Amino acid sequence: MKRLSAKAWGILFSKYDGGPALTNSDCCMACLIDGAKSVVFADSYRDQRTLMRDLANDVIAGKCLDGAYFVSKTWLQQWVRRKNIDAPSEADAGPTASIVCRHGQLRPEQTGAKRLLVPEKLWHFLYEDAVAVKSDDPLGCTTFPSDSAQCSECSDELSEVACFEDSIREMKLKQRQNHEKLATGKSISLSLNCTYYLMPSSWLTKWRNYINSSGKNISTSVEPEVLDPVIDALKCEWHSRLLERPPDLVNKRGGLVQKSSTTDAFTIITENDWNSFCEEWGGNKEKGIMATIESSDVAENNLGGSQEDVFISKDNPSSQDEVNNDPEIRQPLIRISPEICEDCIGERKSRELAKKLNYFNEDISVSLVRGKEAPRSILEASSATPETDRRASKRSRKTSYGTSVNLKVSGSTSLYQLKMMIWESLGVVKENQILHKGSMIIDQESATLADLNIFPGDKLWVQDSEIHEHRDIADEITDQKASSKHPEKGFQGTLLTTTTSSQVA
Ligand SMILES: [Zn+2]
Ligand SMILES: [Zn+2]
Ligand SMILES: [Zn+2]
Structure with a gap:
């Protein structure tokens, strides 16, 4: 709001139109009085509350002897610490909420419901604020005069629990x-x-x-x-x-x-x-x-x-x-x-083993090892308890000793199928593959991985004997079609499915 001279007002009014023209005598007295009242209220509330806070501090310090009503100790401790005290706030609700039991009575103090006695005038001040900010919570500001008895039902429950705990303690000691x-x-x-x-x-x-x-x-x-x-x-x-x-x-x-x-x-x-x-x-x-x-x-x-x-x-x-x-x-x-x-x-053991070997579409890893001996890390990994490598990716990766690849296999996958996969992914001709699990050579093309005790997560390694000349895997598949040397079943999920399905039929 800005005051203008009568001349300036005249110019602005002629240019832009508008109004009404307001002068000193146009002030709304009702608003002025309201505003003044709330300033006065805030002043007097703050004063009063400061007074009550001193009283409450005395109560907390144990220096107050005319206590007449119970309030929650923790609640009062928080109340005196509150900074904004111009008017009652939401937090001022429920001065007795934590010391009233579900029966509406005074909760036994053993349950952790610590309480303090406050003088009558402090109680009235707290009560009025609490009702003012939360009128729909009668339990939260229940009046407990100093002679209120603790809830008898709650006390009975407590002593039963204590009795029960005593007997357990005794039993444990005896044992x-x-x-x-x-x-x-x-x-x-x-x-x-x-x-x-x-x-x-x-x-x-x-x-x-x-x-x-x-x-x-x-x-x-x-x-x-x-x-x-x-x-x-x-x-x-x-x-x-x-x-x-x-x-x-x-x-x-x-x-x-x-x-x-x-x-x-x-x-x-x-x-x-x-x-x-x-x-x-x-x-x-x-x-x-x-x-x-x-x-x-x-x-x-x-x-x-x-x-x-x-x-x-x-x-x-x-x-x-x-x-x-x-x-x-x-x-x-x-x-x-x-x-x-x-x-x-014995039967339980073989049942457990059979269960372990009955797996489907799990990862094993195969490493191509150049040279005569596999590094210790491979030998140990392949003989240790199988544990699936979570970081395993489908792509082959280079390791310090050669190339390693993860293959999806099942307990019913035959060794022949596995060798074809190795051929496909590592490029070693099937006849040249010397496949190992640990220090053991695996060589029985018709056997399944379950027969050979190859588990999910196993780390196998393969050497290239280089005896036979390298040829393309497609030749082998074409040969099969002609000779039907290997009955094809279970190529599902490999690249070979499409080329062999016609043969099965
Ligand atoms: Zn007004
Ligand atoms: Zn009770
Ligand atoms: Zn038995």
């Missing part, structure tokens, strides 16, 4: 005492001709984590499973014999212990431990896996007599530490009951 060595993970020293039991190591680990957990997560830590079905699962369905092998034993500093291994299915425990576990975790004492340790002499004597028992012998101790000086227990043997089911273990 730690019952199984002192197992709880701390120490190995137990074994004696000859004593009865022991085999426990699944995975269950023991779970149990150990459970009984050693405490504090806040006491009621949330995962309980180990009921024991009986866990033990049952270790036996084969048909013969009720064992599906896992017992652990190896070693002599360590004069004593016999279980050879420590993280992959062992079983841990040897004492008869006492087994009996207590049965009582604590619902096991069936009769169905335990018994283990007796015998010296080799006794075992040899027994071998002739009872064919039912199975003996597992420990190979010669390898490290100096494990060398045994006592001839009596030189070759400790574990006799277990029920015995191992070799039939079912």
Whole structure:
């Protein structure tokens, strides 16, 4: 807004028209008063709030003795820190929201709902602001006079939880005492001709984590499973014999212990431990896996007599530490009951292998190696557990030892087909290919990759014997058409499909 002289106004008005002409007497008094009022309000609100903030600071500092109403402690601490205090803001809502329970009562303080008593005039100030900014939230500004009782329902729930947690704590302590060595993970020293039991190591680990957990997560830590079905699962369905092998034993500093291994299915425990576990975790004492340790002499004597028992012998101790000086227990043997089911273990293994070999359209890599020997990196990679190279690309790439290519194959791909692919991608005539997996030569054109134990991710390598003259792969395919030497099936997905499909028909 700008004031003009009467002359200037006259010129502008004649030129542009418009209006109305406003003079000093045209000010809207209502607006002026409103504006002035809000300035006055802001001034007085700020003053009042500053006053109340001092009071609240006293409350927080514990210097206020005439407390009459409860508010949330955290809420009040945030309230005094607020900077913009010209008018109530959204944040001023709910001074008691976090100390009211779902029953509309005062929440027990043990749940973390800390509260403070504020003087009456401060409560009224907070209450009015809270209602002003959020009138639809009655629980958020519930009035709690200083004599309000904590919610009885919530208190009952709390004591039940506390009681429950106490009993769990007690149970865990008792089990730690019952199984002192197992709880701390120490190995137990074994004696000859004593009865022991085999426990699944995975269950023991779970149990150990459970009984050693405490504090806040006491009621949330995962309980180990009921024991009986866990033990049952270790036996084969048909013969009720064992599906896992017992652990190896070693002599360590004069004593016999279980050879420590993280992959062992079983841990040897004492008869006492087994009996207590049965009582604590619902096991069936009769169905335990018994283990007796015998010296080799006794075992040899027994071998002739009872064919039912199975003996597992420990190979010669390898490290100096494990060398045994006592001839009596030189070759400790574990006799277990029920015995191992070799039939079912063998069947399970072949099932797993068959499953692994039943793959479709997976990557293997083939490297063309110049020279007599493959570099160590290839030999090791091809004998190691197969692991698909995520960065693998379809294009061939140069490596320090030659060219490498990734090929899509299936368990049913024949070696002949693979050799054709190698010919196609690496340019080595089929007859000149000396194909290796690790140090082994693979050479049986009619066999499938599954027959040859070639897995997805395997890294094969090929040498070029250079005996036969190089020729084009197209010649070979034409030859086939004429001679029909190789029955074609499963060329799907390769370049050869189109040229051979007519022959199949
Ligand atoms: Zn107005
Ligand atoms: Zn309640
Ligand atoms: Zn069986």
